[in-house]
Amino acid sequence: xxxxxxxxxxxxxxxxxxxxxxxxxxxxxxxxxxxxxxxxxxxxxxxxxxxxxxxxxxxxxxxxxxxxxxxxxxxxxxxxxxxxxxxxxxxxxxxxxxxxxxxxxxxxxxxxxxxxxxxxxxxxxxxxxxxxxxxxxxxxxxxxxxxxxxxxxxxxxxxxxxxxxxxxxxxxxxxxxxxxxxxxxxxxxxxxxxxxxxxxxxxxxxxxxxxxxxxxxxxxxxxxxxxxxxxxxxxxxxxxxxxxxxxxxxxxxxxxxxxxxxxxxxxxxxxxxxxxxxxxxxxxxxxxxxxxxxxxxxxxxxxxx
Amino acid sequence: xxxxxxxxxxxxxxxxxxxxxxxxxxxxxxxxxxxxxxxxxxxxxxxxxxxxxxxxxxxxxxxxxxxxxxxxxxxxxxxxxxxxxxxxxxxxxxxxxxxxxxxxxxxxxxxxxxxxxxxxxxxxxxxxxxxxxxxxxxxxxxxxxxxxxxxxxxxxxxxxxxxxxxxxxxxxxxxxxxxxxxxxxxxxxxxxxxxxxxxxxxxxxxxxxxxxxxxxxxxxxxxxxxxxxxxxxxxxxxxxxxxxxxxxxxxxxxxxxxxxxxxxxxxxxxxxxxxxxxxxxxxxxxxxxxxxxxxxxxxxxxxxxxxxxxxxxx
Numbered sequence: 281x282x283x284x285x286x287x288x289x290x291x292x293x294x295x296x297x298x299x300x301x302x303x304x305x306x307x308x309x310x311x312x313x314x315x316x317x318x319x320x321x322x323x324x325x326x327x328x329x330x331x332x333x334x335x336x337x338x339x340x341x342x343x344x345x346x347x348x349x350x351x352x353x354x355x356x357x358x359x360x361x362x363x364x365x366x367x368x369x370x371x372x373x374x375x376x377x378x379x380x381x382x383x384x385x386x387x388x389x390x391x392x393x394x395x396x397x398x399x400x401x402x403x404x405x406x407x408x409x410x411x412x413x414x415x416x417x418x419x420x421x422x423x424x425x426x427x428x429x430x431x432x433x434x435x436x437x438x439x440x441x442x443x444x445x446x447x448x449x450x451x452x453x454x455x456x457x458x459x460x461x462x463x464x465x466x467x468x469x470x471x472x473x474x475x476x477x478x479x480x481x482x483x484x485x486x487x488x489x490x491x492x493x494x495x496x497x498x499x500x501x502x503x504x505x506x507x508x509x510x511x512x513x514x515x516x517x518x519x520x521x522x523x524x525x526x527x528x529x530x531x532x533x534x535x536x537x538x539x540x541x542x543x544x545x546x547x548x549x550x551x552x553x554x555x556x557x558x559x560x561x562x563x564x565x566x567x568x569x570x571x572x573x574x575x576x577x578x579x580x581x582x583x584x585x
Numbered sequence: 586x587x588x589x590x591x592x593x594x595x596x597x598x599x600x601x602x603x604x605x606x607x608x609x610x611x612x613x614x615x616x617x618x619x620x621x622x623x624x625x626x627x628x629x630x631x632x633x634x635x636x637x638x639x640x641x642x643x644x645x646x647x648x649x650x651x652x653x654x655x656x657x658x659x660x661x662x663x664x665x666x667x668x669x670x671x672x673x674x675x676x677x678x679x680x681x682x683x684x685x686x687x688x689x690x691x692x693x694x695x696x697x698x699x700x701x702x703x704x705x706x707x708x709x710x711x712x713x714x715x716x717x718x719x720x721x722x723x724x725x726x727x728x729x730x731x732x733x734x735x736x737x738x739x740x741x742x743x744x745x746x747x748x749x750x751x752x753x754x755x756x757x758x759x760x761x762x763x764x765x766x767x768x769x770x771x772x773x774x775x776x777x778x779x780x781x782x783x784x785x786x787x788x789x790x791x792x793x794x795x796x797x798x799x800x801x802x803x804x805x806x807x808x809x810x811x812x813x814x815x816x817x818x819x820x821x822x823x824x825x826x827x828x829x830x831x832x833x834x835x836x837x838x839x840x841x842x843x844x845x846x847x848x849x850x851x852x853x854x855x856x857x858x859x860x861x862x863x864x865x866x867x868x869x870x871x872x873x874x875x876x877x878x879x880x881x882x883x884x885x886x887x888x889x890x891x892x893x894x895x896x897x898x899x
Contacts, residue, residue, distance in 0.1 A: 422596070423603035426875040426882070428837035431855070435608075435871050438859040439615045515728055519841055522730045523856055538731050545738050552738075556731035564726035 315576035324565035331562055335381040344372035346379040346532050355548050364554050367537075368544060373551060376532040377558050383533045384562060387448055387517040388510040394452025396506055399459020400495070406460065407467030408490050418464065421457040429454045430516055437525050447526050451513050462505055466498030473497070500577040507573050511566030518559050534559050589890050597883045604875045605657075608868045609650050615864060620666070640666065640865075657872065667863040675854065675866065676873060682752060683843070683850035684877075686766065687835050690773035694835075695828065698778045702785025702824075707812060709790065717782060724779030729772050729838055733845035736768045750847040769846045773838050777831040784827045788820035795819075822893050829885035833878050 316322055334341050343363075350370035358365045364373035406417040424432060437450035470476065471494055479489045518535030520526035527533035534555040541551025620636045621628065637643050640663075641652060656663065662672035705717040741749045748765050755762040792798065793816055801811045840852035847853070851870055858866035 419596075419599055420603055420607075422600045423607055423875075425833070426600055426604055426879045427871060428833040428874065428878065430837035431840060431871060431874060434840070434855070434859060435867065436611060438862075438867065439611045511726065515726070518728050519730065522728070522841065523844060524860060525856075535728070535730075538728070538734065542734055545734060546742055549738050552731070552734050556728060556735070559728050559731065560723070560726050564722060567722060567726055 311576050315572050321572040324568040327565040335385045338379050342375035342378040344375040346375040347530055379532040380534045384514045388513045390448040391451035391513045392506050392509050395455035396459050399456040400463045403460040403463025404490050407464035421460045424457045451516055467494050470494050470497045504574040507570035511563040515563050593886050597879050608871050612864045612868045662869040663865050665866050667861045672869050679851045679854045683839050687839050689770045694774035694778035698781025699785050701782045705786040706789030721779040721782040724775045730841045730845050733772050752848040769842050773842045776834050785824050788823045792816045792820045825889050829882040832881045
């Protein structure tokens with residue numbers, strides 16, 4: 281009897297370490313199961329993939345040239361010929377919205393890459409080294425955060441002179457503090473881990489320790505923030521373009537289209553309404569995917585990001 | 586508590602000092618000479634030199650910075666290059682309007698957001714919860730300038746219930762003032778309201794699962810007492826941190842709302858001066874906005890310290 285019990289205990293002892301480190305495939309499966317659990321997430325992913333497709337193949341998808349002006353056809357109501365009508369210069373609104381997706385996608389991705397790149401490096405340095413360097417970096421981040429994001433982006437954008445590049449850079453810089461703070465917080469907890477300590481003791485350089493051990497283990501909340509910020513950046517770009525400090529005419533940007541249509545609100549409300557709906561659909565999809573990603577990667581982040 | 590307040594106050598001063606450096610540096614990166622913008626292309630060299638000296642732009646950058654900061658500390662923001670008016674006076678007429686509209690929007694978003702968040706959490710999974718959550722998600726994804734235009738189309742142009750734009754102080758004309766305020770205030774509260782609702786909901790859901798709530802239920806406490814006295818008080822702690830961040834969103838939103846409704850506040854002043862490249866106003870506006878946000882955050886943090894003792898002993 282006693283031998284039997286011992287065997288069972290032995291078996292438990294033998295199997296537990298394997299159970300503690302599950303094979304990678306099952307963790308990916310579990311992630312996908314949680315991530316794609318809700319239909320709305322799958323639908324949002326579909327919307328975003330379609331958006332990327334439309335943005336890439338805009339010349340093939342758009343029914344007309346978005347810059348072609350035909351003043352004889354200005355301010356036409358939606359019809360079979362022009363599904364969303366034409367604007368004051370006789371340009372096809374649907375084609376302009378399709379081309380506008382390129383601006384939104386480009387601004388979203390590039391500004392998040394700039395913000396993530398700079399913010400992660402600053403957060404990593406601040407969290408890893410601590411002390412004076414940490415104080416300096418984080419106080420600068422606090423100073424940037426004291427200026428509301430959209431105003432900071434406007435401010436930097438006006439200094440850079442407007443246009444697509446300037447919008448991307450100014451939004452990228454305005455979003456830096458959120459990445460720096462998040463990465464720093466992650467690094468502070470990860471750097472206390474035994475494996476980082478082991479690296480330090482075995483003489484691993486600070487650079488290798490930071491980028492090979494600390495950063496990869498701090499990534500999951502950053503991935504969530506990236507997804508969420510894509511929506512925020514697209515909204516902010518629309519706001520900057522609406523204020524006349526974003527994409528210069530005749531470029532097709534959704535925010536600028538809302539502003540242009542504002543003057544014809546009484547006669548042709550679709551000019552302002554249609555690009556606004558495009559913004560909502562895309563931003564909502566990014567937010568829903570971001571939420572699902574957060575729940576699948578680390579539900580504890582709920583409320584923090 | 587006193588040392589906590591002093592520490593936070595010192596931090597705020599450091600942050601504001603860094604803001605001045607940042608603002609000044611960015612403004613000096615601007616390509617082109619503001620004097621040329623003022624005088625136009627026909628200006629002679631002598632005129633340019635005269636005006637450059639008058640505005641102190643010929644001095645070394647460090648001297649310019651310190652004279653700007655010391656003047657600002659004495660309440661002197663200088664004279665607007667484009668408007669040819671004292672910037673302090675310009676701001677003094679504009680800032681109260683933004684603070685008033687923003688303050689009303691803030692109160693609405695905090696009260697409604699917390700209430701909606703609690704209701705959604707209590708009715709978790711039901712129709713009301715879905716409705717509140719979907720509306721909050723939509724609120725976060727909708728550009729407020731677009732919503733404003735939609736509101737103008739519907740309530741002003743089609744139904745004729747509300748004026749298209751403008752601002753009147755309530756003391757001047759009460760009914761006109763209220764009518765003009767309704768749309769801007771509601772719109773401005775959209776984003777903070779959506780965020781506070783989401784945050785309150787998730788904080789409440791987390792607290793409701795705690796052991797002390799189960800204990801309360803098992804000893805027969807009324808649901809109302811459990812929710813309001815035990816759950817909400819603890820759920821409020823993370824929500825209050827968010828309130829400081831929402832102030833920033835509110836100020837950012839006011840730039841857009843003021844533009845849509847043509848409200849003569851700080852937002853329109855900022856956008857106007859950016860478009861006309863009057864950088865002395867721009868840097869003063871950004872500095873004032875950062876100061877207001879930093880001071881409000883300081884107040885929120887101090888309130889937080891009072892509510893949660895763990896913070897002040899950290």
